[in-house]
Amino acid sequence: MVSRNPNQTRRAILDAALEEIHLRGFQGMRVEHILQRTGLTKGALYHHFTNKMSIGYAIVDEILGQDVMERWVGPLSDSSNPVLTIIEICEKERAGRTAEEIEKGCPINNLSQEMSPIDEGFRERLEQVYRQWTSAIAEALSRGQKTGVIRADVEPAKIAKFLLASLQGIIGVAKCCKSEQMLDDMADCMRSYLLQLLNADSVQRAV
Amino acid sequence: MVSRNPNQTRRAILDAALEEIHLRGFQGMRVEHILQRTGLTKGALYHHFTNKMSIGYAIVDEILGQDVMERWVGPLSDSSNPVLTIIEICEKERAGRTAEEIEKGCPINNLSQEMSPIDEGFRERLEQVYRQWTSAIAEALSRGQKTGVIRADVEPAKIAKFLLASLQGIIGVAKCCKSEQMLDDMADCMRSYLLQLLNADSVQRAV
DNA sequence: ATATAAACAGACCAGTTGGTATGTCAAATA
């Protein structure tokens, strides 16, 4: 904002928009509020984006999708034990959240619940994020089966979808109930379920 | 709508509003659309409700809460085997949904994700629904432990929360991915998890 | 140095939206 830096301006718009969307949803987000947050004007905003919708699309593609890649896809691709890696990621994410953050939930889940039925562009983009996410888990589980850490009878593709769904469900219910206790209770069940996916031999080391 | 019937009119407003909200969310729901659906006018609508928000509150209290009572709390309170009852309810609900219905998700989850962070009135009402829901599951699991059908080492309160969260997560992910296959895959995992809660002796009869 | 195009600023606008004020009609009540 000091000197002219279009990339930085564009990113500032997306960051401000994401914060608003995270709390109020895409429909509840107001262009005017982005201007207030960034100190920019309408001229600047509509120079970088054609309309409100394109801001939402860019957030999914450039921020949320990227986050999943960095926090999940990357670590899982380097992992020799997907179960432990998933538990680690969850605990790390959990540690970084205040009670206030919990109330806002996962922006990916928020957006998909709000927008996927009413805008196909949003839905396709969010579905793609979910696909990358589940694929990364499924592939890691598959590799784990080959190395013997994961039970041979688990079906990676199915379990991956279920794990992702449960995770989103947990975050969503905790968000509504505004309860850290509830979040930790559910996470505990999730952890137990994850450990069940390990081969009997390797459970000793894990717990 | 034929003759004057205030209760029927009020209910017609709520039903129409719920359909709109189910698809577009509460913020996306337009009062004007309710009028079009019901054939009523603003005068009628604002005679029965003080404002838009009160329509949303009434829907949670009178329709969604009631639905949970009928579909979950009732059956579970009569159940001798909560695991089988839950599986039955899920299969029944699943059978009644078309692909189009799946895209709209669960209205309770939709509303809680959208409204709980921005309106405390909504959040409290939805939390209460979740509480009744999880309590019913937890109590049924407890009773199952006493009769011996449920494993003694499961913690009813924790598992109940996790089950509810997973269920909502599954519906939510399937909604975004618009995939019946994915829904059934995840439901399959959920079913397996539920059956694990049964005592080893009674598994034979269940499967 | 100057032309050119990108990166903004700011006023303005048309459509939308929740909500209100006033009037009318039917049914219960006396």
Place this chain on the structure above:
DNA sequence: TATTTGACATACCAACTGGTCTGTTTATAT
């Protein structure tokens, strides 16, 4: 039958909202 009240109908409005249009400033290429 007269009257009062609840159940609507209709016109209207003020505020909001996404988006546009025109103008100005800054960087960059020639």
